Amino acid sequence: MPMTLVEKIISAKVGSEVRPGQLVMTPVDQVFAHDLSGPLAITQLKKLGFKGFKNPEKVRFFLDHASPSSTVQSANEQKTIRDFADEWGVELIDVGEGISHQIVMEKYAKPGEIILGGDSHTCTGGTLAALASGMGSTDIAVAMFLSKTWLRVPETMRFIIKGKLPRGVYSKDVMLHIVGKIGVDGATYRSMEFVGPAVDSWGIADRAVLPNMAVEAGGKCGLCPSDEHTKEYLTAHGRPQDYQPLAGDVDAPCTFELTVDCSILEPQIAMPHNVDNVVGVTDKKVRGVKVHQIYLGTCTNGRIEDFREIAKILKGNRVAKGTRLVATPASRTVYLEGLREGVWETIIEAGGLVNSPGCGACPGIQTGILGNGENCLSTMNRNFKGRMGNPEAFIYLASPATCAASALTGVITDPREVVR
Amino acid sequence: MSDKGRAWLFGDDISTDLIFPGRYVHLLSNMPELVKHTLCDARADYAGGVKQDDFVVAGNNFGMGSSREQAAVIIKLSGARAVLAKSFARIFFRNSINNGLPCIEVDTDGIAEGDELSVDFEKGVLRDHTNGIERPFEPLPPIMTKILADGGLIAHVQKHGDFAM
Numbered sequence: 001m002p003m004t005l006v007e008k009i010i011s012a013k014v015g016s017e018v019r020p021g022q023l024v025m026t027p028v029d030q031v032f033a034h035d036l037s038g039p040l041a042i043t044q045l046k047k048l049g050f051k052g053f054k055n056p057e058k059v060r061f062f063l064d065h066a067s068p069s070s071t072v073q074s075a076n077e078q079k080t081i082r083d084f085a086d087e088w089g090v091e092l093i094d095v096g097e098g099i100s101h102q103i104v105m106e107k108y109a110k111p112g113e114i115i116l117g118g119d120s121h122t123c124t125g126g127t128l129a130a131l132a133s134g135m136g137s138t139d140i141a142v143a144m145f146l147s148k149t150w151l152r153v154p155e156t157m158r159f160i161i162k163g164k165l166p167r168g169v170y171s172k173d174v175m176l177h178i179v180g181k182i183g184v185d186g187a188t189y190r191s192m193e194f195v196g197p198a199v200d201s202w203g204i205a206d207r208a209v210l211p212n213m214a215v216e217a218g219g220k221c222g223l224c225p226s227d228e229h230t231k232e233y234l235t236a237h238g239r240p241q242d243y244q245p246l247a248g249d250v251d252a253p254c255t256f257e258l259t260v261d262c263s264i265l266e267p268q269i270a271m272p273h274n275v276d277n278v279v280g281v282t283d284k285k286v287r288g289v290k291v292h293q294i295y296l297g298t299c300t301n302g303r304i305e306d307f308r309e310i311a312k313i314l315k316g317n318r319v320a321k322g323t324r325l326v327a328t329p330a331s332r333t334v335y336l337e338g339l340r341e342g343v344w345e346t347i348i349e350a351g352g353l354v355n356s357p358g359c360g361a362c363p364g365i366q367t368g369i370l371g372n373g374e375n376c377l378s379t380m381n382r383n384f385k386g387r388m389g390n391p392e393a394f395i396y397l398a399s400p401a402t403c404a405a406s407a408l409t410g411v412i413t414d415p416r417e418v419v420r
Numbered sequence: 421m422s423d424k425g426r427a428w429l430f431g432d433d434i435s436t437d438l439i440f441p442g443r444y445v446h447l448l449s450n451m452p453e454l455v456k457h458t459l460c461d462a463r464a465d466y467a468g469g470v471k472q473d474d475f476v477v478a479g480n481n482f483g484m485g486s487s488r489e490q491a492a493v494i495i496k497l498s499g500a501r502a503v504l505a506k507s508f509a510r511i512f513f514r515n516s517i518n519n520g521l522p523c524i525e526v527d528t529d530g531i532a533e534g535d536e537l538s539v540d541f542e543k544g545v546l547r548d549h550t551n552g553i554e555r556p557f558e559p560l561p562p563i564m565t566k567i568l569a570d571g572g573l574i575a576h577v578q579k580h581g582d583f584a585m
Contacts, residue, residue: 023561025585039449040489047574073446120487120511136489136515138573142583150563150583184433185481189510218481218509274433363486364442384435384485389443391461 004156005223005248006191009131013114020155020255029113029130031143032060034100035067035074036363037118037136038081044141052088055147059090060108062100067358069095070366098331098357101125101299104132105208106333110242111226116143121299121381123219126211127204128233129226129246131191134215154220156254157187159210160196163263168416170309171206172301172379172399174198174260175213176268180278181258188218190255193248198262199224204233205305212300213381216275223248267415270397273385281402281414289396292374294325294352294407295361295388296400301379302330304337306400311343313404313418314350320410325352326368328360352407364389377406424549425473425501427535430462432479436491436512438462439483448490451497458494470498475537477528478505483512489519496521502539504528504546517564518573526557 003011010018013026033041038061053059061081069075078095085092093103100117101124109115111129115122118140125132133151135143143149161174179186194210207224214222224230225247234243267281279285296302296310307329319325327347329335335357338344344354361368362380370376370393378388383395398406401415408418438461440454447454458467459476476482476495482505483491492515495503502522506529516523524539526546531537535550546555559565563585570576576584 023563023585025583036445036448037487037489044574048577071446073448077448118487120485134487134511136487136492136511136518138489138518139514142573142577145577146582148583150585152561184484185507185509188481188507215485215511218484220510363445364437365445369443382435382485384437386437386441386443386461387435389441391441 002249002252004191004252004254005129005193005225005246006131006154006156006221007252008246008248009112009114010151010153012112018153020153022153023150024153025148025150026114027148028058028116028143030058030060030108030115031140032062032100033118033137033140034062034064035078035081036065037140039077040137041118041141041144042080042084044138045145048141048145050145053090053144056088056090058147059144060093061085061090062093062103063095064099064358065363066366067095067356095358096332096356098329098334099299099302099359101212102302102330106237106331111230111244111246116140116149120215121212123214123222124208124212124299126214126221126223127208128230129223131221133221152189154189154191156191156193157256158254159192159194160257160259161194161198161262162196162259163198163261165262166265168401168419169262169265169267170399170401171202171209173265173268174262175209176270176278176397177265178258178260179213179217179275180268182217184216184274184276185218187214190219192217192219192222194222194224195248200227203229205303208303209300216381267399267402269402269412270383272383272394272396275382275397281412286396286412289412290375291323291377291406291410291412293368293370293376294323294403295368295376295378295380296326296403297328297330297360298362298380299330300381301400302328302334304334306379307338307343308341310400310404311346313401313415314407315346317350317408319351319407323407323410325407326355326361327352328355329357331357361388377403377412379403423473423501424536424538425475426471427475427477427531427533427537428463428466428470429531429533430476430478433481433484434462434478435485436483436488437485439491440488440494451493454490455494455497458498467498470500472499473501474499476500476503477531478503479528480506482508484509487511489515492516492519492521517560517567520568520572522568524557526555
């Protein structure tokens with residue numbers, strides 16, 4: 001029987017052919033929590049009479065949401081996590097290293113694995129053809145304790161992406177377009193599988209936006225095939241041995257199929273307060289809207305390829321008066337790459353500011369909380385009311401290029417006017 | 421069990437950011453304080469007005485977004501007997517069951533603010549005693565029913581030493 005990618009991954013893990021809708025108990029390869037989900041996970045582990053991990057090499061804690069700590073409380077919670085990791089011999093990825101999802105991609109995720117994280121954007125790991133899925137602290141604690149979890153095998157929605165991206169249009173625009181089409185609950189409980197000639201031609205940075213935002217449509221996971229680009233990425237990160245080719249069968253039955261021709265797309269904007277509230281950048285509802293803050297980075301678009309595109313647009317220009325630009329690299333690796341390439345210099349000379357690697361302003365707990373009535377245009381993945389710390393503010397989502405172009409004018413701007 | 425409680429109405433796409441806003445993250449480990457802000461960005465009057473065994477009633481996609489488990493924990497601690505919605509976001513759904521807060525996928529159209537509701541969990545029936553509506557609902561998958569009956573996932577694993585599927 002032909003199988004979708006998620007069915008193949010789960011079948012291999014449980015040792016028998018699975019079908020959508022089936023409930024399975026499956027071993028997990030990696031489990032992690034971060035500074036917000038970690039404290040409760042530790043409390044729950046202690047309630048379970050925890051006396052050490054069966055598989056400590058599968059367990060990790062990341063400190064990324066407040067990086068570095070933003071309050072006495074967050075400092076103490078991070079201390080609890082550091083002490084716990086130290087006591088029980090599991091890896092602690094400390095503040096300044098970057099966002100868990102980016103580091104999982106760079107260092108840990110392997111095609112075919114099942115990865116659970118105490119964060120909704122854990123689905124980012126699907127870029128490397130791993131079934132990576134977000135869960136709450138209690139599920140994470142139990143998965144850390146038992147090295148397994150229960151799952152309902154999800155139905156698959158197949159997204160066939162074809163065509164060449166036009167100038168000024170990026171994978172972020174493709175994903176915003178998809179979420180706009182299917183809605184914020186269009187993929188609930190399902191696996192979003194991204195295939196087609198466009199995906200095949202993209203590198204890992206372009207692909208990552210798709211699985212990263214699967215949860216914005218309610219998806220359990222988002223998956224890309226593992227192919228030569230995956231091999232190249234894993235090799236570049238010093239782990240060629242982790243590569244294996246892996247893809248869903250093209251003739252596997254799925255519950256939904258959508259073909260997107262990206263050659264006819266224009267840059268997209270998600271308007272407040274839902275990710276599916278999407279229009280083209282030329283729509284009069286967004287064109288010319290005043291932007292008080294530009295926020296660049298996150299697990300969606302905080303990679304070096306994103307910042308290179310931003311730097312190209314900002315080079316030799318100034319951020320508009322009345323607009324502030326905040327940039328946060330997704331990881332230490334991205335930070336160093338940008339440093340060597342002069343990307344941060346360009347951003348700072350243009351009038352922007354650069355923060356230490358991590359989640360930055362996205363979760364609304366530090367470094368870039370918005371004022372009442374202010375508009376933010378960001379490369380991040382969600383624009384819910386209150387997301388950036390203030391329910392009286394408004395968040396618009398776009399590609400790095402649209403954000404950079406808008407930084408120069410101070411209003412939402414079509415990047416095709418500046419991208420050559 | 422079929423205790424009566426009042427309906428608190430919410431719309432579609434209630435995110436966990438609306439249930440537990442990031443600006444209260446300093447209360448992450450302080451449930452008695454955090455519970456005072458339950459659902460505050462969706463309805464400012466909920467946390468102060470909700471009574472034990474009332475019901476949170478919503479439209480589609482309740483609990484979308486962040487995996488923050490405290491969103492489910494504080495709804496339970498606020499006194500809500502269950503969340504009734506047309507559909508749920510999956511992480512929130514698991515979190516709620518893991519914390520002993522029933523989530524019931526049921527047609528909520530026609531239920532008005534303050535209506536007297538009761539839920540028969542065994543038979544799978546929602547009753548609106550104010551307007552006489554009766555709605556059947558599908559029971560949870562067996563593993564979730566068991567977790568709920570055991571009082572949440574931690575109690576479940578304490579009792580069985582494992583998942584009892």
